[in-house]
Amino acid sequence: LSKVKDAIAANRQYLxxxxxxxxxxxxxxxxxxxxxxxxxxxxxRDGLIAAAKAIKSRIMHMPDIAEVKIFGDxxxxxxxxxxxKAAGAYGISxxxxxxxxxNLSYIYPVGNIEQPGNYLFLSxxxxxxxxxxxxxxxxxxxxxxxxxxxxxxxTRKLAQTATLSSFNARDNVTLKVYKSAxxxxxxxxxxxxxxxxxxxxxxxxxxxxxxxxxxxPIK
Numbered sequence: 001l002s003k004v005k006d007a008i009a010a011n012r013q014y015l016x017x018x019x020x021x022x023x024x025x026x027x028x029x030x031x032x033x034x035x036x037x038x039x040x041x042x043x044x045r046d047g048l049i050a051a052a053k054a055i056k057s058r059i060m061h062m063p064d065i066a067e068v069k070i071f072g073d074x075x076x077x078x079x080x081x082x083x084x085k086a087a088g089a090y091g092i093s094x095x096x097x098x099x100x101x102x103n104l105s106y107i108y109p110v111g112n113i114e115q116p117g118n119y120l121f122l123s124x125x126x127x128x129x130x131x132x133x134x135x136x137x138x139x140x141x142x143x144x145x146x147x148x149x150x151x152x153x154x155t156r157k158l159a160q161t162a163t164l165s166s167f168n169a170r171d172n173v174t175l176k177v178y179k180s181a182x183x184x185x186x187x188x189x190x191x192x193x194x195x196x197x198x199x200x201x202x203x204x205x206x207x208x209x210x211x212x213x214x215x216x217p218i219k
Contacts (some may be wrong), residue, residue: 001026030066030178033188034213036196039172043205051203052173059175062191064183071174072166080134081153090151092141097151100139131155167209189215 004024015022036055038048049070056068080101087097135149148154166172179188196208 029181031181031183031185032212032214033065033177033179033183033185034192034215035211036175036177036192037167037172037207037209037211038175039167039170039207039209040205041207045173048173048206051206052175055199056175058195059177059192062188064180064188065177066180066183067178069176069178071176072172079155080148081155083151083153086151090141090144090146092144092146092151096141097139100141101148101152167211170207185215185218189213 001024008022008024038052038055040048043051052070056070059065059068082094082097084094087094131154134154135147137148139146139148139151167174177192179185193210196210200206200208
């Protein structure tokens, strides 16, 4: 594993700037253990995702837990809406402006770009999340230097979810927990249920439910 990681590090400079960072890990055999649903009547999706990530970190520290996956979460995106009137006032065509935004190399990396009409959706998984930094980005077009914020509106938003999740007819975020091949499902399930009881006190605005518990048929 160390040799593979060294090889990746040595060749990182030759990889495309906007590609997903390659990761090397040891393959761990895993088995379904249970799922934990997080929903709320008052907490925003941002809040649910933040809580899910914090809870995932706590579960991953437990012995014999192989993996925890989050379903129903979203990555943040930067939404760039081109101001065609402002661009026209600078004498810049929309096509040249879009190309210049796509080539913002010093905001590393730009990531995936979707372009429906006058909008650009820029993935920020590995890039900057700060709206102000994007507005202050300098663009050189036809010999002119302009700020992105002078010709576009820049806002940060959650992308559409790549995975949909619901429980008891409520939209939610789900933590799917996997145990190692040697883990004791009955013991781990008991520990996780105790953790959920603690979490209900720590997160009074969240509704936490456990389902698909594989320890029940085992028991």
